[in-house]
Amino acid sequence: MDRLNLDDAPVFLAIARTGTLTAAAKQLGTGIATVSRKIERLEHTLGVPLFLRHQTGYKLTDEGQALLPRAEKLEEAAQSFRMNAAFEAEAIGHVRIATAENLANVLIIPSLGELMQSHPDLTVEVLTDITTSNLHRQDADLAVRMVRPDRGNLTVKKIGILGYGLYGSEAYLATRETVEANPISSDRFIGWAERQQMLPAAQWVERMLKGDAPSVATSSLLGQISAAKAGLGLAVLPHFLAVDAGLVPVSLDIGLDQPIWLVVHSDLVASRRIKIVADHLSAVIARNAGRLAGRELHS
Structure with a gap:
């Protein structure tokens, strides 16, 4: 048996519903010759006649009548598939x-x-x-x-790129003492809680502290910003958050971007x-x- 072409199923249904090649072609938006060729191909593939040809039109044979419900289920499945595709296309x-x-x-x-x-x-x-x-x-x-x-x-x-810098409050920067060789050697730092120690910012602060304890540790960026605004020390923060919070940069490039x-x-x-x-x-x-x-x- 030749391989079944599912594109022929809509032609079968159109002829069964309209009764003529002309009406079926109009419904499908194609030519009469195409409709005729496809229904003949379907009959040849299945090995049975699906329609009785009369001058007045096409009438289903017993074999065609038995095939009709299956063709309708195939049509329903295709419509469901198209609806799902439209669902995705419309970003629903x-x-x-x-x-x-x-x-x-x-x-x-x-x-x-x-x-x-x-x-x-x-x-x-x-x-x-x-x-x-x-x-x-x-x-x-x-x-x-x-x-x-x-x-x-x-x-x-x-x-994109998220840039980090070292920031403090105006009040803290006004009172800090700096050493020319290492301007941040005498600063207080805001650290991270133990379970955030894998963060690059937390590790950077740990290196600066060299074993000393931070002035305060927090578990969130919001906490880091609040501590910096309160003048508790310097914090490693994303530039856009630090500036929005009114903090002042001490170092804009600390290698953590x-x-x-x-x-x-x-x-x-x-x-x-x-x-x-x-x-x-x-x-x-x-x-x-x-x-x-x-x-x-x-x-």
């Missing part, structure tokens, strides 16, 4: 983003209004506790991270809703590139 559905709280609160969440306006049937969930958001477990659909994943079925793209990575599970890359959100996040980071890197803040 829910997307979960995992990211750092500082990026979420200052840049990403405030930008979602424009995304929702363009795609009103899209909903977004922003997860800032990234220690529990794992793309492999599908805790999130995509992530904006400062650390590049080195394993897993992930698509990773660098979308980090790439910003957009991470998507590879199985979701082709999804329209995921692509729409991923493109939006890339655009938000690109639009704020100078601010994130610190170029616009201290130029």
